[in-house]
Amino acid sequence: MTGSAGRERQPDETNPRGIANERIDILLKLATECAKGRPERARKYVGLARKIGARFNVRLGERKRLFCRECLLPLVPGSTCIVRIAKGGRQVTTCVSCGTRTVRRILPK
Numbered sequence: 001m002t003g004s005a006g007r008e009r010q011p012d013e014t015n016p017r018g019i020a021n022e023r024i025d026i027l028l029k030l031a032t033e034c035a036k037g038r039p040e041r042a043r044k045y046v047g048l049a050r051k052i053g054a055r056f057n058v059r060l061g062e063r064k065r066l067f068c069r070e071c072l073l074p075l076v077p078g079s080t081c082i083v084r085i086a087k088g089g090r091q092v093t094t095c096v097s098c099g100t101r102t103v104r105r106i107l108p109k
């Protein structure tokens, strides 16, 4: 049960959720860019993006995969995370900072 006003979703510039969405995108992009050089700043950006999402009831959806769910470090393959393919068509992403693994099914079936 998440309110009744949450169903209509027009791409309207005056819609605060639209703006929130945009800000989340910008913050995550900035976070990814400085993940390697300035991880603390990157985490701050991710934290902010999540806060905005919670505040405006905007789902991160696919964007959740852009950062570590434990330490909030943006996951950049070859830089801040290790990506490997496991049996059964699963992609395992390991955060190099805290070692948290995220498993994701990448093949259908």
Ligand SMILES: [Zn+2]
Pocket: 068, 069, 070, 071, 072, 073, 095, 096, 097, 098, 099, 100
């Ligand atoms: Zn981590």
